[in-house]
Amino acid sequence: MARVLLPQALVRLFPGAPREIEVAAADVAAAIAALEARWPGMADRLCDSTPAIRRHLNVFVDGERAALATPLRPDAEMLVTTAMSGG
Numbered sequence: 001m002a003r004v005l006l007p008q009a010l011v012r013l014f015p016g017a018p019r020e021i022e023v024a025a026a027d028v029a030a031a032i033a034a035l036e037a038r039w040p041g042m043a044d045r046l047c048d049s050t051p052a053i054r055r056h057l058n059v060f061v062d063g064e065r066a067a068l069a070t071p072l073r074p075d076a077e078m079l080v081t082t083a084m085s086g087g
Contacts, residue, residue: 001022001023001024001074001075002022002023002024002025002031002072002073002074002075002076002077002078003020003021003022003075003076003077003078004020004021004022004023004031004035004078004080005019005020005077005078005079005080006018006019006020006021006035006080007019007080007081007082009082010042010045010046010080013041013045014039014041014042016039017038017039017042021035023035025072026071026072027068027069027070027071027072028053028059028061028066028067028068028069028070028072028078029051029068029069030072031072031078032046032047032068046080047068051068052067052068053066053067053068055083056082056083057080057081057082057083058080058081058082058083059078059079059080059081060078060079060081061076061077061078061079062076062077066078
């Protein structure tokens with residue numbers, strides 16, 4: 001099972017959703033689909049219509065920037081963060 005860490009800003013929108021959850025998924029897209037199955041609407045917050053990860057979010061798998069097709073090992077850690085910007 002891959003461990004998924006979600007940002008507090010996202011969790012607040014889905015009552016009962018934890019900041020950390022384990023999912024059985026072969027890749028990032030499947031992990032997002034598993035989250036969507038538990039909390040309908042979450043995939044729309046994470047992905048745009050192309051589909052791709054939304055521009056204002058970053059997803060990392062085991063510390064490396066990831067895309068929807070990035071594979072997840074059974075013991076992987078998938079971190080979803082809000083993008084940082086500044087000047």
